[in-house]
Amino acid sequence: MKNILYLIFILLLFQNYSYTQETDLYSLGNRRLFADFLYCQKDYLRAADEYKEILRLSDSDTLHLKIGLSYLKSGSLDSASVYFGHVKINSLLYDYSRQAYYKCQFLLNHFDIVELGPYYYNPVDKLYKFSSLLGYKELPVNKEKFLRPFEADERRAAFDFYDRKLNPPYKNELTAAVLAALIPGAGKIYTQNYTDGIFAFLATGLMSYISYTDFNAHHQFRGWLFAGLASFFYGGNIYGSIASVQIYNAGINFKLNSDMKFYLEDKNYFVPDYEFCK
Amino acid sequence: MNSANKIFVLVVLTLIPVFAQDYLENQMVKGNGLYSRGEYFDAITEMKRLLYFDKEKEYTYEANKLIGECYKAGAKFTEAINYFSKAEQSAGSPEEIYNCRISIIRINILRRTNLRASVLLDAIEKDSRYSDKKEDINYWRGWNYIFSDEWDNASLQFAKITPDHLLKKLCDSIDDCQYSVTKAKLLSYFIPGAGQFYTGNYVSGLLSLGWNILWGYTTITAFSANRIFDGIMVGDLLWFRFYNGNNQNAEKFTEEKNTAISNGALNYLQNEYNGEKP
Numbered sequence: 268m269k270n271i272l273y274l275i276f277i278l279l280l281f282q283n284y285s286y287t288q289e290t291d292l293y294s295l296g297n298r299r300l301f302a303d304f305l306y307c308q309k310d311y312l313r314a315a316d317e318y319k320e321i322l323r324l325s326d327s328d329t330l331h332l333k334i335g336l337s338y339l340k341s342g343s344l345d346s347a348s349v350y351f352g353h354v355k356i357n358s359l360l361y362d363y364s365r366q367a368y369y370k371c372q373f374l375l376n377h378f379d380i381v382e383l384g385p386y387y388y389n390p391v392d393k394l395y396k397f398s399s400l401l402g403y404k405e406l407p408v409n410k411e412k413f414l415r416p417f418e419a420d421e422r423r424a425a426f427d428f429y430d431r432k433l434n435p436p437y438k439n440e441l442t443a444a445v446l447a448a449l450i451p452g453a454g455k456i457y458t459q460n461y462t463d464g465i466f467a468f469l470a471t472g473l474m475s476y477i478s479y480t481d482f483n484a485h486h487q488f489r490g491w492l493f494a495g496l497a498s499f500f501y502g503g504n505i506y507g508s509i510a511s512v513q514i515y516n517a518g519i520n521f522k523l524n525s526d527m528k529f530y531l532e533d534k535n536y537f538v539p540d541y542e543f544c545k
Numbered sequence: 546m547n548s549a550n551k552i553f554v555l556v557v558l559t560l561i562p563v564f565a566q567d568y569l570e571n572q573m574v575k576g577n578g579l580y581s582r583g584e585y586f587d588a589i590t591e592m593k594r595l596l597y598f599d600k601e602k603e604y605t606y607e608a609n610k611l612i613g614e615c616y617k618a619g620a621k622f623t624e625a626i627n628y629f630s631k632a633e634q635s636a637g638s639p640e641e642i643y644n645c646r647i648s649i650i651r652i653n654i655l656r657r658t659n660l661r662a663s664v665l666l667d668a669i670e671k672d673s674r675y676s677d678k679k680e681d682i683n684y685w686r687g688w689n690y691i692f693s694d695e696w697d698n699a700s701l702q703f704a705k706i707t708p709d710h711l712l713k714k715l716c717d718s719i720d721d722c723q724y725s726v727t728k729a730k731l732l733s734y735f736i737p738g739a740g741q742f743y744t745g746n747y748v749s750g751l752l753s754l755g756w757n758i759l760w761g762y763t764t765i766t767a768f769s770a771n772r773i774f775d776g777i778m779v780g781d782l783l784w785f786r787f788y789n790g791n792n793q794n795a796e797k798f799t800e801e802k803n804t805a806i807s808n809g810a811l812n813y814l815q816n817e818y819n820g821e822k823p
Contacts, residue, residue, distance in 0.1 A: 291568075292568065292572060292594055292595075292598055297598070300597075301593075301594055301597050301598075304597050305593065310593070313586075313589070313590050313593070316590070317590075477774075477778070489775070
């Protein structure tokens with residue numbers, strides 16, 4: 268009887284021990300579960316902290332990759348690059364981590380590093396091509412060479428960007444100035460700035476008309492005053508037309524860059540998400 | 546089994562649930578400690594850990610509420626409201642629900658979504674469970690008016706609590722100090738520059754008066770000399786522009802002065818007032 272009691276006691280102790288183990292919130296297993304939970308809840312900075320705590324006790328490529336991904340998602344690209352760079356070359360995750368590393372370099376505008384990236388990673392080659400579209404690298408003259416890394420469904424967009432970069436629909440400053448000199452406001456209308464164009468035409472015309480009528484009525488002072496104003500509007504209209512062309516052309520560049528940015532974001536920079544959330 | 550063994554076994558048996566409770570409770574204590582030390586990021590992490598491992602959902606209310614407080618302390622108001630709402634959903638008593646709703650209202654006051662705060666206060670006031678909370682509701686309604694820059698209405702709310710409420714006196718004094726936009730505009734309509742004088746912007750007032758006299762005089766003399774076109778042009782393009790600008794200036798200066806007075810009062814409340822604040 269006494270032996271049975273001791274046996275029960277020992278069993279209870281073990282049960283107790285196992286229970287406390289199971290409820291150790293900071294055990295490696297529980298930390299891993301919690302870190303994954305945080306990552307999947309998009310609480311990336313906390314997830315990274317948890318993964319790093321696990322990493323202090325148990326090194327693994329998966330952890331390096333997950334920390335890198337957490338930092339990448341939270342926008343800490345430098346830190347993300349460091350952890351992607353720690354994944355070992357013999358790991359199954361190596362290829363993916365290298366692509367993610369180059370994605371970080373691209374987002375950090377480190378295009379020289381992207382350029383040195385291995386071209387057998389198709390996404391890296393595509394990113395390099397986009398760095399030339401963004402103006403950081405020389406645009407290849409050979410269109411076919413430029414389009415080579417892109418898949419069939421991506422070629423149309425890539426070609427469109429390439430074409431817009433190579434032949435931007437810029438307006439000419441001299442044309443705008445000549446048009447504005449011939450017909451006040453025409454330079455602005457040339458840059459599709461219709462309201463300003465009409466206003467410039469009316470203001471210059473009105474001031475000139477008032478000046479003309481004042482001179483006719485022998486009001487010399489007012490005649491010269493409005494003639495001065497007319498000249499001011501006329502000169503401003505020419506200067507404004509040139510400025511309008513510059514703004515228009517800057518808008519073309521801005522539109523192209525923002526279109527490319529949206530496209531790249533939509534394509535996740537050609538590096539697919541590493542999904543481990545169910 | 547002798548009595549000593551029985552007692553021993555009983556002690557071991559009672560220990561088991563104690564262990565099970567302890568780790569969650571300890572986690573809650575840890576979170577509260579981090580919060581009280583101002584370590585909000587870590588406090589949120591520990592509370593999220595507690596929520597993740599609290600399978601019985603014993604601490605859902607407390608943990609979510611504490612996370613809400615931490616986010617609020619870190620000025621992450623949207624996240625704070627999200628967690629207070631979660632706490633409200635898991636609240637076990639009307640008092641807990643009330644506390645969560647008031648927390649949400651206080652955040653809305655702080656981030657100046659005053660209309661939302663007002664709607665929530667109306668809803669809580671109509672709830673029969675909280676008929677004994679009138680004073681508290683009036684108090685937060687008063688604060689909501691303070692943050693809406695309606696010091697007179699705020700004073701009325703605090704007066705409902707006690708006629709000589711400290712905040713009522715403060716609101717009255719601020720309301721007395723503030724300039725009337727209507728008065729400033731009316732003064733400017735009758736005497737250009739008078740609105741600026743009213744708000745203490747004497748130079749601007751003098752300039753406004755000078756410009757209006759000059760262009761008013763020019764316009765009137767033009768009409769008197771039957772130079773109708775000149776009169777219309779000067780009157781419309783110059784006098785009207787300065788007269789209108791004078792009115793807009795008066796309004797702008799009054800609003801600037803009132804904002805400065807309100808900001809000073811809010812600064813005083815933040816640093817010197819010891820009662821509950823949003």
